[in-house]
Amino acid sequence: MDDYPDDSREDPLPTQSPPPPPPSHSEMSHVLDAIRDMSTHVTNMDTHLTSMPNLDNYWNHIQKSI
Numbered sequence: 001m002d003d004y005p006d007d008s009r010e011d012p013l014p015t016q017s018p019p020p021p022p023p024s025h026s027e028m029s030h031v032l033d034a035i036r037d038m039s040t041h042v043t044n045m046d047t048h049l050t051s052m053p054n055l056d057n058y059w060n061h062i063q064k065s066i
Contacts, residue, residue, distance in 0.1 A: 023031070
């Protein structure tokens with residue numbers, strides 16, 4: 001019966017550094033502005049890509065103009 005160690009006492013928690021302070025309002029504002037800029041950039045890229053004529057339309061246009 002004494003083959004098992006005494007598990008009744010808990011292991012002490014490892015020491016950890018305190019968590020970093022939460023970001024300030026200006027830091028969060030900067031992050032949100034960057035996210036908005038990225039979103040706008042992606043939307044503009046998507047609009048540009050979908051408005052480009054596809055290769056088939058371009059080829060048909062060339063065929064008709066010859």
